[in-house]
Structures are given as C-alpha cells and as structure tokens.
Amino acid sequence: MTDILLDTTGDLDIQNGDIVIGYSDNQHQEHILLANKGEYKEFPELGVGIDRMLNEDDFLPFLIEAKKNLEYDGMKINNIKFEENGNLNIDGYYK
Helix, strand or coil: CEEECECCCCCECEECCEECEEECHHHHHHHHHHCCCCCCCCCCCCCCCHHHHCCCCCCHHHHHHHHHHHHHCCEEEEEEEECCCCCEEEEEEEC
C-alpha cells in the first residue's frame, strides 16, 4: 500500500520540502500494534496496545488480538509469531 510516510520520530517525513510517499504496510502494522483501543476515534475497537504486554508471561492473547486487528485493517494473515530473538514476525499482506 502507498501512503504518506512518517520518520523515526513519528513526524511527517519531508525531503526537499515535499512530503514523502511510499510503501507503508509496515508503518500501518506498527501503528495498529502500538495503539490502544479508542485511540482511533473512527474505529474505536482498533488497536492492540503492545505496551500492556510487556509484563505478561503469556503472549498468546496478544498474538490473537494482533491477528484480529490486522485482519480488521484488511490484511490476510498467514501466521504471526515471536521469533527466538524476540522479534515479532507477521506473515501477511494487504488484500
């Protein structure tokens, strides 16, 4: 998907005085995982709230919630899991 891109601080990515537009699927996934429910006023049920997971030992509810939210956003998820190094691996694509 192509959309307006943000820089590493969350501000609009501006280069040479222009807003940068480019591949944004990973950016959308990140925003959904970071957002808490209610932060998107038009879609109040969207958001996983990854920060709430930090003190949890059981990651399965988080993975289920992440898959559900990403599918709600229009992704086809084949698999979502934590790798041994702790990275979240999302195998999916936007329809």
